Amino acid sequence: SWLGMKVQAVDMTELRRRIDQKIYDESELEMALAWADKNFRYGEDQNAQQYKRNAEQSRAVLKESLLMAMCIRDMMQGNKKLAEKGLVEESLGYNAIAAGFQGQRHWTDQYPNGDTAEALLNSSFDWNGVREPFVVATENDSLNGVAMLMGHQLNGTAQVFADVRTYWSPDAVKRVTGQPLTGLAEHGIIHLINSGSAALDGACKQRDAEGKPTMKPHWEISQQEADACLAATEWCPAIHEYFRGGGFSSRFLTEGGVPFTMTRVNIIKGLGPVLQIAEGWSVELPKAMHDQLDARTNSTWPTTWFAPRLTGKGPFSDVYSVMANWGANHGVLTIGHVGADFITLASMLR
Template identity: 55%
Template sequence: MAKSRLIGDYPVIGIRPTIDGRRGVLNVRGSLEEQTMGMAQAAKKLFEENLCYTNGEPVKVIIANTTIGRVAEAAACADQFKKAGVDITLTVTPCWCYGSETMDMDPMTIKGVWGFNGTERPGAVYLASVLASHAQKGLPAFGIYGHDVQEADATEIPEDVKVKLLRFGRAAVAAATMRGKSYLQIGSITMGIGGSIINPEFFEEYLGMRIESVDEVEIIRRMTEGIYDRKEYEKALAWTKEHCKEGFDKNPDFARKTDEQKKEAWEFVVKMMCIMKDLYNGNPNLPKGCEEEAVGHNAIAGGFQGQRQWTDFYPNGDFAEALMNSSFDWEGARESYILATENDTLNGVAMLFNKLLTNRAQIFADVRTYWSPEAVKKATGYELEGKAKEGKGFLHLINSGAACL
């Protein structure tokens, strides 16, 4: 599968095995080393076997070089994780630990804490205590705890804990992947739609992203001045002619385009998509002298205004939207993009969340009509059956939206 050209490494998960720091005659710490490190290794294995980045690669997970019983080891772990590019930490423990000394104090990491549910050692006490310390210091953290008490020497992760760990890991990887990336709006507000009025505070403060904006005329400029990859365009056009068949033209005669006009429109929309991909993530194969355009906007998502200034005059963005959001094009299988129709930034973000959480291409569709069983019978004489009848009708999603193929 072709990989995204986004700038920046994918986030790494760091496992922090924290431990009771008491040594002395009883050597409490020594008796817990194996169990504590075992929890870390089990969590690492769970993440690596179940979580992937959006390009299909398994999530990278590392474990602290030692268990963490006092602040010096917490500092050593922080240094190790910083060098490894860790954005997400999971602290694991079966026992009581010195909370403020062993906790992750980095304000930028996404934090989870898994406390072992066993009666021999107070893992629950540490979990409650350290979560309170996180709250007191304004450092959000997700608490993970099992429903049932386990034996002290248990090595397996209970099913309910697996679910909680994977929910945390999946969401944390999604949130960390967005950081520092761009939402690229091509154009601006569409027909008064509130979602296409972009909100910088939401993107910058809540998602950790930046906003990039280009006018729609940039697409025309690049077409006019030949600022696109000619070889890719020719390959894309040939692929489109082979695979994208024209359907029935239901326009009245006075509004119907000629065959020559349709041919030009196909060439236009294919070129348009090539340029949009370049706007998102750049293209090193642009003509000489176009080094500025070649770098792109590092966009993980974006939107195209279209309506109505564009679509009243140029071919619309449906082709680019459908294929950008799909997991393939003329280059074969590839990671899907997120391109919102009508620059509906909020729908674009919802699509981005779903892509990052599921690693799947996305569909957005406006609701055209709700059809109740009674309305269907009145209009057609047909009585709904099966799921449509049981669900008391269906929604007709044909109005508008950026849907993958």
């Protein structure tokens, strides 16, 4: 068990079986494809010519990516439609409140990656409209998945899974771009970016009562706000260097000035699970600066520029120290400054 919860390990071949044997609602697949055709904007393909896929091949990748989302969802919560096909056992699901998908590299070297499936499941909407987001951890990072689950249970919103990828100092930014960091970013920034599984809510195209960018619980999200998040997202062909089996990575840029709390659960030898918390804000950079810095990692992936709140002491003495003391290369963004709520929840789970 994990935090008193039952854990079910399922080999990825079960997902392959469900796709290959059509253990899904075929009418829903057609609806999902039509929805994607209407709403997906496709971004640049940065692959070398020999790795680019033609229209037919890209269509097959899209179809399988959507099927992955459907089948992972069905495995988590079940689907009565499968029972109507005589697949009673498969229709039950695992009654899961969180999940993860390993993917790399045993799956992704041959099959489309999990980016599209994870991005859509983690979001507050899909082809069925606005709905509660799922919790699905990239690379089956169960520790980050627990942090996602905590954040979702605390405020009901989608959670942004991200790599804690790069620290940019003010000096380095000035040297590379010729421009200074200002405002919330003046002490440096952390590039939060993964290959495209972050919840699309993370673009922050939803609005609070004051008209400011935010992420809201699904029961407060309008269809127009969901559409705005989709419109702010491009789907870029997966980079062959990382994903030989293809896929589509979501690309968006989080609006600036939004309060966030970054968390992660770590396991420490001799101590057990611990929770890391860093409150801060998203930052909006000048376009030319963003483009230059974004290209240093991968410009086909979603980006949040994060400026943690500093105290001048310990791990929060400067921005570099926040990243240097982070437990792993993954973290979760939860909307708002809710560190105190996380601390209370963690104390209840001791």
